[in-house]
Amino acid sequence: MIDQADIDTPATAPKAHAEVEHREQYAGQWTLIWWKLGRNKVALFSGAVVLIIYLVAIFADFLAPFSSEHYQGRYAYAPPQPLSFFVQNEEGWRFQPHVNAYTTDIDPVSFRRTFVPDPEEVVPVRFFAAGETYHLLGIIPTDIHLLGPENPRDPMFLFGADRLGRDVLSRTIHGTRVSMSIGLIGVGLSLVLGIILGGLSGFIGGAVDTLIQRIIEFLQSIPTIPLWMGLAAAIPQSWTPLQVYFAITVILSLIGWTSLAREVRGKFMALRHEDFVTAARLDGLGEMVIIRKHLVPSFLSHIIASVTLAIPAMILAETALSFIGIGLKPPVVSWGVLLQEAQNIRSVATAPWLFLPGAAIVVSVLSMNFLGDGLIDAADPYGN
C-alpha cells in the first residue's frame, strides 16, 4: 500500500469545515474518568478525606502525641480537655497553645475519682514537641510529635483517657493503621483471588466456570459470623499479634473475593464477544495480549470502584470481629479493639469519649462509600 502511495484524498472525504479542537477528543479513559469524577463534589471531598485518613495511618507515630502503650494511671477515665491557643495575662492575649490541667475529687460515697479541668493551671503544649522516640516510616529515628505537652509527664488528653489512663486520641490514631490497612490488604487479597478465579471462570468457561461458580455459591451461602468465629477460634493462642493480624485478613478475604470474582467474570463474559475483541483477534493478537490490552483496561475502572466499596465492608468486618473479642486482641490497637474496651456500662454512662474511635469508623466508612459511589458513576465515561 505504501508503494502505491499517491496520497490524494478520496472524493468522499467529508468536507473539511472549520474544525474546532476539543481536549475531549484527545482524552483517554482515565482522563475522562477523572473529569467525570471531578464534577461529583461529594465524591471528590470524600476522596480527600480518605486520602487524609491514609496519611494519618502512615504518619501515626508522628501525629499521635503518645505511643499506644503510654499510660498515666492516675488519669484513668480523665475526660477530654479542650485545646486552647491563647492565654490571657496582664499583658493581654499571648499565643501559647495549652490545655488545662485537672483538679481531682474523690467522691466520698462511691470512691470514684472525678476530674474537673482547672482553668488556673495551664499545661503548655507545643507543636513538634519532643516525646517518646519512634522510627518515622519505620526507618528514621526521631522523637518529634506533631503536638505534645512541653513536659512529657503533664496530662494532655484531647479525646480523654481510658481505664488505664492511656490517651484515646493517640490510640485512635494508632488504630487507624491496623483498621485501614486490614481493609486494604484484605481487599488486595480478595482482588488477586477474584481476578484470577473470576478471570478463569469467565475466560475458559465450561466446566471450570461451573465449578468456580458453585464454589462461590457455597461460600456465599455460609453465614459469615459463625464462619469467622469458627476460623478465628482456630487461631492458636500462641501466635504473635502480627500472625493473628494476617490470619484475620485472610479470613476476611476468603469471603470477600467471591463477589469480586463474580464481577470480573461478568465483565469477561460481556467483553469476550464484543466486536472490538474479535477485531483484535483478527489483528493477530494472542489471547494474553488481548486480555492485557483490551479486556483488563475495559473493566479495571469498574473493579477499582468495587474495591473502594469493598474496603469499608472489610473495615466493618474487622471491627465486628474485634468487638466481639475474636478478632484482634490487645496489645494490637485497632478501632475494633478500642471499641471492645468500651464495652461496659461504665463507659457508656461515665466515659462516652471511649466511643470516639467509633466516630473514626463512621467517617472513614462513609467517605469510602461516597468515593466508591462516585467512582462507579465515573467508571464508564462512554455511556450516553
Place this chain on the structure above:
Amino acid sequence: MTLVAKQGIRRSGSSDRRTPIYTVEGLRVHFPITRGVMRRIVGQVKAVDDISFIVYRGETLGLVGESGCGKTTTGRALLRIVEPTGGRITYTPPDGDPINVRTAGRDELKAVRRAARMVFQDPNSSLNPRLPVGEIIGEGLHYHGIARGAEIEDRVADMLRRVGLRPEYIRRYPHAFSGGERQRIGIARALAVNPNFVICDEAVSALDVSVQAQILRLLRELKDEFDLTYLFVGHDLAVIQHICDRVAVMYAGKLVEIGPTQSIFATPRHPYTEALLSAVPRPDPRVRGTGERVRLAGEVADVSNLPSGCAFHPRCRYATERCKTETPQLRPVGEQMVACHFADSLTLKGVGSYAA
C-alpha cells in the same frame, strides 16, 4: 467440486473473475443445545447448514437474508471467528498454494486473517473506546509483523487519508468521531494490513442514509484502489443491489439462491427471493399499490427445529406435498443456482415488474 465448477462456468465476466479466492463447500456451523447439569446434548441449532459458494477474485458477492438466517455466522466462519462444524473452506492467495482454513494451524490462520479482513456492523462496539485511533488502526500492522515503530504511524496516517479522514486525527479517541467517521476508521483498520479480501458484515446498516451513501462510495473506491474482493453481508436489498456483482440469498441456514445480481433481482427463481424483493419499500409514492405484493405469513423458520423438506414450505404460497418431504438441492436454473423444486416452472416477480 461439481457444484463449484458449475458456478464458475456460469459466471459471465472477465477471466480473472473466475479465479476463486474463497471456496466454501458444505459449510456447517451447528451449535449444540445442552440441557441439565451434565450438559447433555438435546439438539442442534443449525445456524449454517451445508452451504457452498465461491467468491471470485475481484467481485463483490452479496450475502443476504433476514435476521437469524445465518449470513453473519457464515461470514464469521470464513475467518474462523466461529468454528465451523463441517465442510471445507479454502482460501487461495493470489500467489501461493490454497490454504485449508478449517484445518489451518496458528500461523496459517494468522496469514489468512491478514489477507482476509472484516468490517463490522456497529462502529461503536468494534472500536475499543479506550485506545486512540492510531493504535486501533496500527494494531494489525504491529501484530501481523508488517511494520514497527514510526513506520506504523506513517502507514496509519496514510490509511486515514485514504478513508477520507485527516491524518492529524491519529491521536484522537473514537468518541471524538461521528458514526460515519467511525466506520471509516473501521475500514482503515481492515485495509491497513493490505488484504485482498474483505468481509463487510452489515457495514452500512447502522448508518444514516446520507452517511451510508458516502461509505458505500468509499468502499467502491477502495475496492478499485486496493484491488479488493468483497463479501458483502447485508439485509438491505437496495444496498446489495447497488454494490454487489452477485448475490447469495440465505434462508434458515441454507443457501436458497445464488447468481448475478441483475438476473436475481429481475427474475428471481426462488419464492423466498421473490417475497424478499417484494417486501422492500419503494421510495416512490406513485408506485404504491401497483403490482401484487407478496406477503409472507408466519415466522422465519426456527433453526433449532427446522420444518421437514424445504425449510421455507410453511410460508411458501407455491408449496406442494413434495416440498414438505423432499429437501430441494441447489441446482442451476438459467444464470442462477436455486434450491427449489419448481424453479423451472414458476414465474416469479422481480424488481423490474415494480419499477415505475
Place this chain on the structure above:
Amino acid sequence: MTQPLLEISGLKTHFGVGGTTIRAVDGVDLVVNPGETVCLVGESGCGKSMMARSILRIVPPPGQVTAGQINLHRQSGKVVDLAALDPKGAEIRSIRGREVAMIFQEPMTALGPVQTIGSQITDAIQLHLKVSRKEARNQAIEVLTRVGMPRPEQRLEAYPFQLSGGMRQRAMIALALSCQPRLLIADEPTTALDVTTQAVILDLIRDLQAEMGMAVLFITHDLGVVAEIADSVAVMYLGRVVERAAVDDIFHNARHPYTRGLLRSIPRLGIRVGEELDTIEGMVPNPFNRPSGCSFHPRCVEMIPGRCDRVDPSRTRLPDGTEVRCLLHEPHRQETAPAGALQ
C-alpha cells in the same frame, strides 16, 4: 378543509446539560388532520423522536417543552394545548392511550415484562373506558384479532418474551389501539424488524387506519417507508422542520436541498448495478455546535455564500401548499419584507 386534529406551532423542547442547552426540537410547526398519515422523517439526532415524545409530554429529563403550542382537538370538541398541561396531571393522562396512543421501536420497552399481554390490554381498556372485566377481555380479544394475532384467546395468556419480534409489535399495536385512539404516534415501529415483517406491519397499520379512521404520525428515517405509507411528510433537520409537503411533492418536487440530497442518496431497487449514489457531504453537526445561519449550509450544494451562513431562513409557504425553510425559496425577504412578516 376539515378542522385539524393536532396543530403544533413553534414547539421547542430543550435539554439543559451542564450549563449548555441542546435544542432537540427547535421551533417545529406541524399539522395532522383527522384520518391522515403524516410522516416525520430525518436522520438520527434530528429530534424526531423527541418531537413525538413532546406531544404526549413524555420527554425524559432533563428535557423540557420550553415553548410553543400543541393544540389537540379533543373528541368533546374542546381544544387543549398539551404544551401547557402538567405532564403528570389528570388531563394529559386522560389523553394518553385514550385519544393519542404511541407505539415504539422496541416493543419490549412498551410492554411490561411481568404481565400477560391480555391483562395489559384489559387494564388499558378499563383505565379509559367504563366496562366490566369480561367486556374488556372481549374487546382485547377483538383488538388482537384485528391486528392479525393468530389464536388471540391463547395469546391473552402469553407474556411478551414468549412472542416473536413481529408478534410483539402486533401486541404493542393492539395495546395502543385498544381504546380506539384518534391519533397514533408510531416511533420507528418497523426499524428493528426484518423487511418481510416490516411489510406486513406497514400493511396492518394502513388497514387499521382505514378501518378505524385514526390519524397516524409516523416517525421514520426510511424514505422507502415514507413513500409506502405517508399522505404528507415533514422533513426534519437539527430540530427543525425544513420542508413540509404532500408525499408526492416530497418525492417528485422536493424544494429543500436537504430533502433532495436525501432522496438522491438512498439506494433504490431497480437501478443498474454499480450506479453511483449521490451523497450529502459531511455529517449532521453536533447539536452543541450548531452552524450559524441555516444549519444545513455547511453541507448544502446550493449554499449562497454570505447569505446562507448568516441568515436563518424562516418558514415560507409556497403557492402549492409546500412549506420550506430555505433562503432559495424566500421571496427576497430582506429587500421587500421585514423579517417575520411572512407566515
